[in-house]
Amino acid sequence: MSEDTAPAPVSTAVLRAEGLVKTHHGEGAPAHAVRGVDLSVARGEFVAITGPSGAGKSTLLHLLGGLQRPDEGSIWLDGRRTDAFSEARWAVERRRAIGIVFQFFNLVSNLSVADNVELPALLAGVPPKKARAERATLLAELGLEGKERSMPGELSGGEQQRVALARALVNHPPLLLADEPAGSLDSKGTREVMRLLSRFHGRGQSIVLVTHDARLASAADRVISFFDGRIADDATLDGVPVSRRSGISGVLELRD
Numbered sequence: 185m186s187e188d189t190a191p192a193p194v195s196t197a198v199l200r201a202e203g204l205v206k207t208h209h210g211e212g213a214p215a216h217a218v219r220g221v222d223l224s225v226a227r228g229e230f231v232a233i234t235g236p237s238g239a240g241k242s243t244l245l246h247l248l249g250g251l252q253r254p255d256e257g258s259i260w261l262d263g264r265r266t267d268a269f270s271e272a273r274w275a276v277e278r279r280r281a282i283g284i285v286f287q288f289f290n291l292v293s294n295l296s297v298a299d300n301v302e303l304p305a306l307l308a309g310v311p312p313k314k315a316r317a318e319r320a321t322l323l324a325e326l327g328l329e330g331k332e333r334s335m336p337g338e339l340s341g342g343e344q345q346r347v348a349l350a351r352a353l354v355n356h357p358p359l360l361l362a363d364e365p366a367g368s369l370d371s372k373g374t375r376e377v378m379r380l381l382s383r384f385h386g387r388g389q390s391i392v393l394v395t396h397d398a399r400l401a402s403a404a405d406r407v408i409s410f411f412d413g414r415i416a417d418d419a420t421l422d423g424v425p426v427s428r429r430s431g432i433s434g435v436l437e438l439r440d
């Protein structure tokens with residue numbers, strides 16, 4: 185059996201990482217952004233990762249989503265080992281298994297709202313008619329009916345983030361990664377994002393959310409405090425450390 189097809193150590197985990205290390209080599213001293221992270225996220229779980237600026241939160245999320253490569257460590261996504269994937273294989277995997285939303289939406293500015301949402305479905309091989317139907321359902325659900333023909337620049341920040349959410353979810357990925365999704369929104373937009381994340385979570389969507397915002401983090405059912413490249417604390421919102429809940433010290437086996 186190749187490493188690629190070997191089963192993940194915890195079969196209920198939608199995401200599992202072991203021994204992740206990432207150092208950035210830019211100008212000046214190397215930045216040890218992620219210094220040895222073990223993490224397991226159960227299917228249907230909503231995990232918030234908080235911590236001070238520069239702690240390494242975004243780097244960790246980028247590693248988990250294949251947007252950056254770890255220097256060391258292993259990642260399993262929905263049962264498949266992904267850390268040795270090529271760029272092309274990662275691109276396919278992201279379309280299938282991960283939705284990602286960012287602070288600044290990253291919509292394609294010269295495509296309409298409808299096309300932005302349909303594009304990932306079409307790229308994944310979904311028939312055009314089905315992609316249109318998925319898009320229509322999601323945009324209606326997200327309160328964006330009537331905006332299909334708008335261009336992203338014609339929408340408010342909150343509306344653009346809702347389009348980004350629709351685009352991230354159009355292929356029904358097992359995992360949604362969100363990096364400061366309300367970071368550029370006002371309080372109304374923040375509440376809206378929080379409500380939507382909670383709603384999708386309520387339907388079983390697994391979510392990993394990086395945020396500075398304690399209000400957003402409070403929508404999650406587990407909060408990881410990240411500090412200096414490491415997990416400093418990991419607890420469910422009822423205050424139970426995840427290691428104690430699972431009966432395993434260190435890391436992190438979650439629910440059945």
Ligand SMILES: Nc1ncnc2c1ncn2[C@@H]1O[C@H](COP(=O)(O)OP(=O)(O)OP(=O)(O)O)[C@@H](O)[C@H]1O
Pocket residue numbers: 208209210211215216217235236237238239240241242243244
């Ligand atoms: N591409 C890069 N090249 C060089 N250094 C980087 C790069 N990306 C991040 N870093 C550095 O790695 C460290 C962790 O950054 P990261 O963005 O992951 O932290 P963060 O916790 O998400 O911070 P913030 O909350 O401010 O976004 C910082 O010291 C940062 O300057």
